Structure formats: structure tokens, C-alpha cells
Amino acid sequence: MQSSGGAGHLTLSTSDGVLVNSVKNACRDRLNTGVNAEDPHSIVSLVGDSRRYEGNDPDHLKASSPRAGNADGSCVEDDSEGESHKDGRTEEVDRDTKVRAYAWCKEFLSGSWKRISEDDFQIGIISGGLSNLLYLCSLPDHVLSVGEEPREVLLRVYGAILQGVDSLVLESVMFAILAERALGPQLYGIFPEGRLEQYIPSNRLLTEQLRVPDLSGEIAVKMSRFHGMVMPFNKEPKWLFGTIERYMKQILTLKFTKEAHLKKFNKLMRYNLPAEMESLRALLESTASPVVFCHNDVQEGNILMLADRDPSSKEKLMLIDFEYSSYNYRGFDIGNHFCEWIYDYTYNQWPFFKATLENYPSREQQLHFLRHYLSEFSGIKGDVERDDRVKIEEEMIIETNRFALASHFLWGLWSIIQAKLSTIEFGYMDYAHSRFDAYFKQKKLFA
Template structure:
């Protein structure tokens, strides 16, 4: 990294339940920023020269963020990724936050994700991510996580909600999904597990794409990651609880994406390979709907975000789960498939970012 005579440290904060203000920065954060400024030839927070500015990204999280995340494991993952040249470089941690490299680019909109050129780039980048050989256990924790979330949902929600979503009998369906999907010889890879446009940075100048935010990254079936991405294509980011299911990719659109994904490093997949992978992806959308449906039920009780209709989100996720389940499995659902009115829309979530100059 080249140094300049002057540099200006700017930070962008991702806020959950807290905020960062220039006059009230954590001591550990100030030390990191001063160290970076010194490395770059500056004496921050003294006077700087604006045309030689540098930027870093400072992420500040709320204390309630740990409800769905293993923060210690996420820190290890991000640090390992940084040390091996994947994604943003890590500069340091402070209580409830970290400082990382600021990557120039913009997050992808829903229209971007449907752009054929960008979509092809996304497919390629996902495949590259899946080729990361991160050391440690390669056991799939998806099913354990679903059972843990189901247990939390049953413990936290009201009897009415528990009955509406058929939670008492849902563990049996999770058992069926695990048993059946484990039969399908799905490739287990290092997955991102949250492949939405907000977690992809596109550089217009270089046409490069970077996958960011590894909070949920772990080993999983490759098909699950693509299932998650396809579900996110139906997200309506102008609404706080809606998925527009008419925008879910058609078989032709899914298989075009899958063919690019499988074509990495010159491999030419057969029609059979593409179609088989597509079927596995479709099956894994069931696990994805359960995952985010249960997340929403729990969040309705625990979250302080009053602008998000968590139960509306959960209903439409469970609705899609119940519509698709009979297509692949003959076992009776815990609730009849017409329990929830058939709707054509479901939900998403956003992360707010603010830029502060210091």
C-alpha cells in the first residue's frame, strides 16, 4: 500500500442499534484509525489535504446482533478471508465493530441482478467463492441451525402464532428434508449463505464484483447457496415484507445461471448435469424458506425494528414452502398447503449505511 503525504480517514458505519459520532468514538477504534493514518503518512485527526484522501469502512453493530450469529466464528472467518486475499482487508477490531478496507463500488439492485452480463459475473463469483478451501470442520450445520431456530420460535412465540405456522410438527418435516436432500450427493462447499444484492459490490470502472459480509458463511450444499440467491431475486426492496414471486427465475433462467456456474475453468456441463443441479437447487429452496421464515418469527419477538413486518415476511416464506413441498415430497405437511392464502409476494430486508468524515 503506497503512502501519500496527506490522507484523510473517512469511515462508513453500518448501524444496527448504535451509532458512531466523531466526538464519542471508542478508544480502540481511535487507536486503529490513528495507526492507519500514521501508516499512510498522516497525523489524523489533525489537518489533512482533501485531494489525497483514503477511506476505510468501520462497521458498528448493536449488542443484539449476536441473536442469530456466532460472532466469534464470524470474526475468525473474516480474519481468515482477509489473510488469504479474499474480500476486504481487515484492519482491526473494537468492541461491537471492526475496521476494514473500503472497496469502491456499489451494491447491486434487483435490476442489476437481472442484467445478463452482471448475472453471469455473479454466477462466476459464486463458483469462485465455493472453491475456497477454508480449514476447519466441513460438517453441514444447516439442519442443526433449523432445529435450533424452531426450538427458539416455539419457546418465544404465542400459542396463536405457533398454531398458525404449524410449528409443533415442523421438526418432522426438517427430518424429512435432511434425510432426502442428503441422498442427492450434493457437493459440500464453503458457502456465503446470504447472496443478495446488498452483499455484492460492483466496480463500474473495472467491472469487477466482490462478495462481502461473511456473517453466515460456512460449509453447506452448493445448491443451497444458489437456492438462496434465486429466492433473493424475488425480493422487492421497495417494501419491508414483500417478495414478488412473479420475479422468481423460470427454469430457463435458472438453468442459464447454473450452466455458467458449472462452466468454471472451461468445464462444459451436459444438459443432464444442469437439469439435475437445478432440481437440487429447487429442493433447497424449501430449506431456505424455512430458514428465513423461522428467522422472521423469532425476530418479530426479539427485534426492535418496528418498520419491518416480520410476520408478513414469515407468512409469505412459509406459504412458498408449503406450495413447493408437495412437488418433491409426498409426506403430508404439518399444515394443509392452503393454510396461508396464496399470494404472489413475499419479503426482504435492508442494511442502512451512513458516511461520516472525521
């Protein structure tokens, strides 16, 4: 891994001081409220983690996927993977949530939001992330707008398990900056329990759409532009192995009590994961990859197909959810995206995902993506000699497929922890096994 800086296309300048202070106050309040943990940094983050399926589609106003977290601020301490194999999903917003949502909208939004009664206030469930709860809040048709206030907003309520205040500050500031530059949804309000965002009429992509050539090419262009941004954050690529090491440390202290969990956990531990982590580190340290500002989670649920786009525009997509974004190795962002071609999280039976390793992009599909990526990247334009371009492409094939190993490893560890901590109905331990199976198969090809 080489910490060489990536070329920047867009330099962001903003009065970050005021923004950081206001966000930090909200995040600190969140950290000090409803948490029963001696060291929040020792608990794996679920806050802001919407890894799976955030569709801003009014046709999906129910929790059709198992990706939702607790909204009551409580930590989960029992062994509760949720292997009850329930098939149902709640479709109704509980009374407490509606009351809180009404209060937040009335406090942070202007115009008619200040005047409507709680009875007129409308709220529905949007299929959410693995730990965030997502709601669509709306003004009723009979209530007229009095200004330019939005008629619909997206309410994001953070999950139960907390991360340190610095990470919350980073994500919230990042969201605000990207909104200011029209690179993401607008931010209407931030508070300890969550935030209010612009509702964007759209459909989330499905896993099979990632391989559609036109869409794959546009995703590559979006990622390349994202990598070209210069952001006011730490430029050292600490996120990847800092996160892996933190997850590993926590896993080594886990105690599973359910026999089914224990058997699966013990099977995973026979891989000698700490030694495997060092092997992976050594491999990636020998792999050249520039450090750029990475999204770190470009999967189908974080890519919106815009519904109200300009018909003349070639731009169909928008990247969302920047919770994991940081300066990181380019190869991870691309390799992680390639891994997501494998996993379908809309599967409606236990374990609520389907893995098809054969769907990992072929060499030609990878080259299609990389060529679109490079077409946007500074210095890699059409006038590059063919031999040089072929050399760059071959190097990136190796780079991205080696860093794809880190994606499998990281999310495999993450899922082991969720198997212990999360009450979400999802086969986390099965998912961990799937990621490590893919890891070792990929390692044989590119290590």
C-alpha cells in the same frame, strides 16, 4: 444430502494461530460485555448478521432501509416487532456513537487518524444490515495524508443480540483470510463492539439486477470460485440443520403478547413446523449435493458493483459479508440465491419488503446461472460430452430447487424469532409468512 467434498480451486495457507487467538480475545470480550443472558448460545444470532443492504455507496449515507440493530449491547426481551408503521429513518449519528467511532479510528488507524481532532472527524450513516450498524468514517479534505493510511473506512458496529464466541471467531478469521487473499475488503481493526473495514466505492445491487444476464453469469462465477476454496474450518456440513434445529427449539418457547403477533404466530404453528422440518430433512438427505465452502447468503445486498474497477476488467462485482459462510451443501447456496430474486427489501412502506413469487428464476434463467457456474467448476469444462453436461444440469436443477426449500424454511424460522426479539422497524412476522407461503408452493413442484 451427500457429504462428498467439493473440488477445491484455492488452498489457503496462513498463520491462523496468532489470528485466531487475537480474534478470540476480542470476541470473548464482546461476549462478556453488555449481555444479560444466562446462555448466549440459546439466543438467536444477530451479531454480524448483515443480511440486507450493505451498500458502500456515498450516495446512500442514511438508513434508508429498516435493517439496523441496537448498538448499545442490550438484549431485547419484550414483544417489539415495531409494528408502529413509522415511515421515518434517522439520518444523524448520535453523540455517543461519534465519540466511540472517533476513539476506534484513532486507536486502530495510522497517519492522520492519530492527529485529527474530534471536531474534524467525519462520520455518516450507511444503509446497513438487518442488525449491524454501518458508518462511513472519513478524514476531512483539509487534513493531508501522511502515509498510506486510508482516507475513508467502514465502521461496523455489531447488533444487540449475541451468538457464541466460536461463531464470532469463525466469521472474523474468515474475513481476515479473505481480505489477505484479496477476495474481500481489507480488515483494519477488530474490537469487542465491531470492526473497521476497507471502504470500497461501489453500489449494492438491487433485486431486479439479479436477473440481468451478464450480472447473473458473473454472480455464478463468483459463487463457483467461492465454492472452490479450501478453508481451515470444520468440513462437516453442520450449519444448515444445526441452525434450523436451534431456531426451532427457540421458537417453541416463544410467548407473544400482542394480539396481532399472536394470531400470525398461531397460524404459522398450525403448519406443524417440527414435523415439517423432519420432512424437509428426509427430502434433502435423498438429494445429492456436494459439500463445499458456501457463502450462504448471496443476495443483492451482499453483492457490490465496483465503481473504481479497471475499465479493461470483466469483473464488475464483489461478494461481501461472510457472516454465515461455512462448509455446507452446494444446493443451498445456489437455491438460496434463487429465492432472493423474489424479495425486494427497498420497499419504503410497511412491512418494508415486497415479495413477488413470479420473479423466482425460470428454468432458462436457472440454466443460464448453472452453466456459468459449471464453466468455472473443476472438471466441468467445455470438453464434457453434451449428454453428460445435460445430465449434470438436470441434476442440479433438482438439487438447487429442493435446497431452495431449506432457504425458505430457515429464513422463515429466523424471522419469527426476530418478530419477538428485534426492535428494528420491519415486518418480520409478515416476512415469515411470505417465506413459508413460498416454501409450500415450491414443495409441491420439487418434493
